[in-house]
Amino acid sequence: MGNEQCPPRSPAAAAPPLPPPGQGSSSVGTVHQWVLCRLVAAWALLTCRPVSLYAASVLRIGYGLLYLAFLLREFPHRGEIWGPDSPWTPALAHQLFEQTGWNSVLALSDSPAYFEFCYATAVVTSVLFILGWRTRVMSVLFAVVVISFHARAIFMTDGGDNLMLLMAVYLAFTACGRRWSLDARRDRLQSARAGHAPEPVRGSCAQQLRDARTTLTTVVHNCALMVIAVQVCFLYGSAGLYKIQGSTWGGGTALHYALNLELFQPWPTLSHLVDRFPMVIAMAGYVTVLVQVAFPFVLFGRLKYPVLAVLLGMHLGIAVLMGLPLFSGAMIVADAVFLPDRFYTFLPRLWRRAARRTGRRRAAPDRATVPASVPAQGRPKAPVPEHGVVRGAG
Structure with a gap:
């Protein structure tokens, strides 16, 4: 799969202009233009690039x-x-x-x-x-x-x-x-080998087929990711609404009963240790229900980052305390679809920055070779003259 890009569009073709204010345009026409602009933007997002x-x-x-x-x-x-x-x-x-x-x-x-x-x-x-x-x-x-x-x-x-x-x-x-x-990696190597060589001339029919294939691949990819996101939203939302119907989650005792199930006790000592804090368990249950119900409504703002962090901690707790690592891992990976690409591109830069700092610290000379402002302890050595005779010695 290549990195096909959408051909540039002129501003006039990208979205129809809105009517300027003060020219007697009706509110119905303004709403119509606004809806049309949003539809054009959504279509461009769906078909322009993956x-x-x-x-x-x-x-x-x-x-x-x-x-x-x-x-x-x-x-x-x-x-x-x-x-x-x-x-x-x-x-x-x-x-x-x-x-x-x-x-x-x-x-x-x-x-x-x-x-x-x-x-x-x-x-x-x-x-x-x-x-x-x-x-x-x-x-x-x-x-x-x-x-x-x-x-x-x-x-x-x-x-x-x-x-x-x-x-x-x-x-x-x-x-x-x-x-x-x-x-x-193979695509990058092929691009580097090609260099600035001119692209082969294709016929109009072949170019149209190539563009159609690129657009179809982009649309299918974007729709599949949308289905994945909707699937995860339905999963969290239905789980939260189902918990609300139960009296144990409302009373804050649901996690207490879960921790005392022998089938889900890989480490009984750890489960009993956590069960000694009923207030913490009740608060964790309420936060779980709140986060799961609110999850579909916080995806379009910055509030999704703390929500995802809470869900990460919840799944890690399920993996350790209930012995369900496969389920927790599947949910954690599914949550990754809601993180933008700039987050994943920032991680390598952060890693390289940390590696450079670590390399500088390792390459720095030891403190013993660096001149310090505090003189070394002990009796200072007497200076040696040019002819090797120490004054005052004898």
Whole structure:
């Protein structure tokens, strides 16, 4: 995927001019012009250039790493979960597929060799998807892998698996390989080799097809990112509204009961230690509900940054206290879609600045070699004359 840019437009073509005040223009005409301007601006935003390319790359790397870690973690138990040793046999899976409409490449054969080949293919696909090698093809293969493994053991999945499945499908429609990928590196090298060489002359038909392809790719990418953002908003909003209906969240005791569930106690001592502070637990529950309900309404202002920070802390707490790292990781990666590109471009500059400061500190001479304003302790040495005889000695 290249970095196609929208051709420059004249101001007159970009948006129709608003009627100047004081010329008797009606309010209806002014509203009509305002709506028309907004529609033109929205259409330009949708078709001119792909947005949030860094965020899409973060989603690609994040979900690829999560699924690769998931596959490697379940490597000793892969046969019992998805393979021929699973109690949920391929025959039972096919019966369920006829009712639900799901499908899986793992259910095509009972052969152990075939399953091992599919498992190795899933691991390799996840690695190449993370690296961004041939991202268009790898994104589709990654979605097929996630769908196949999800459908093969659908009764062993949770909310994190469901969210990762949706995001894998959405990412197949995005240009998630244009930043921080091997594809982007290859494009930079090709541009550097080409230098200032003139572009090949194309016919009008070929140029129109190229422009249409660029516009279609841009529109699909922007729509897919919009769907991802709306999906996350619905997830937080519905979760917050569902919590409001319960009496335990209103009474501030919901997290107390969650911390005392044996199924979600990876470290019981830590859970009991946190449970000793009921006031803190109640405040955390109220903040959780407030942030989740307000999340869809704070995305277009600076208030979203502290809200995202609170959500980050909430998911880290869920990962540690409840033992749900996959779910928390999927939610944290999904929140990255709301951070602008300037945030991700600022991070490398901040890293390089910190590296330079660290390098300067390491290159600085030791304090012993630097002349200090305070003289060294001890008796000063007597000066030695030119002929090597010390005056007063004898």
